[in-house]
Amino acid sequence: MSYSLRCRVIVGGKARGSILVTKQPINFLSSVDHLTGMITDKNHELYGEFVKDHVLVFPYAVGSSVGAYSIFALKSNGVSPSGIICTSRTDITTASGCAIANIPLLELCGDQDIAEIQNYNEAIVDGISGILQIKKV
């Protein structure tokens, strides 16, 4: 079973990986361990999950402006998501971090798609055509 969603391309490139999805925003500075890629915020629904090699689907990043460096550090340390999808409004922190880290970043217009994405576990991100393909495997 697979399904395609049209997105806005913010940072180009291609990626694939298993889906890690949340409805909660992320503070990349305070909530993600840069060395391991683990979500460390006990109040976050992804607490204990690792972002490494996943396609991370979340509304937008919040808080610290330094979060952009955090995304770059995740990539430098080999523990970053392979692709990122913002579902609400792509924020400046995520966009600039992905631009430097060369992580494909798409924006999906509308939170309502999160419920749909939760039914799938694999994603292919095409940051050229702007198509996000999600699959159940």
Added chain:
Amino acid sequence: MFVHLTREEEDALDEKHGQAVSIAYKILLSIGKATNAERLIPVDWVHLSGVNYNTIGDAGVKFLTKNSEEMRFLVPTTINPMGYDSHKQNNLSNNFKRQQMEIVKAYDKMGSIPSFSCIPYELFQLPDRGHNVSFAESNAAVMANSVFGLHTNKESSLSALASAVTGKAPYSDLRIRSIRDPKIKIKIETELNTELDYGILGYFSGKSIKESCVSFGPEISNIDIYKSKSLAAALGTSGVCGMFSNKEINGNNISFGKEEEKSVMDELNTTESGDVIALGSPQLGMHELELLSNMIDGKKFSKKCMIFCPRSLYEKASNSGIAQILENAGGSLICDACTCLSPLLTHEEYDGVITNSVKAAHYLNKSSGVSVCLTDLRSIIRKYTR
């Protein structure tokens, strides 16, 4: 919508002015797309975050060292606090200090003003109201928009760096006048007295909305700079909102009352007391240093107390005698650094930190793993001086 670049900007993006400048344009293009900008516009001042080694790590050091060979700042650029006060004794590792100094050197080479402060608005003659700037550091961006009438988006370390290198930023979001009119209001239904109350309001509001500008109504019209800073810092920490306003709007209200206050305290107030008091996130300005010295009134702190402020204000406070009052009370004035993510406040050394800063409470709890006793300044002085 796509970002229209001039011929010259296209050339810069295509590495015709070197790789580092091209990186800067690549960043501007990504944030321009993200915020639906049609074009880039000039900015008159930049404030950078990403100075503390504790936050940007080895990847950041490498990035800055490499790019400082080529990148040069075209507009006045102030920078955020670093990890520690190099004029004071500390037990930080040599590696930390070495890496921190690499960062300082890189920013210096690019042409920054060595402010090491998160409150540039209290230290420098910034451009006049209505001018476009590019401010990273969430409290500074929110203060610039809300109190000083400057126009900036809530920039990231990297997007502000790109603005410093190019002198430009996307014309989007809070740089557009209509977006600076609030479309949502937080209706204050509880009495706000202390700076902590305003911090709690800010933290709740940032979490509750995804708009760029929020109204708190006329209730916040006359709050002093200490309360504004507390509100701005907390608002910037928990969300994406980059501006608050006192403009009244109809409809679209979210209530903030006792229950909402309690939910923030439940999340951030994680211990009943602590072994150190930390004041200054954002760093304390002159008004707050004076306020603190008046409150102390000859008494002494019963616990270790760290007071973070910019070096230029420390010098002023030394000349006027305020610094001596605070030091005689047992306070340690720390310059060039800040409570947030300082390696001076670790869970190895402290079981709990007493602070009135909601922003500090967020980072101490979530990043440093230190428990926090969140208390307003007046209560801190009442409980912990004698």
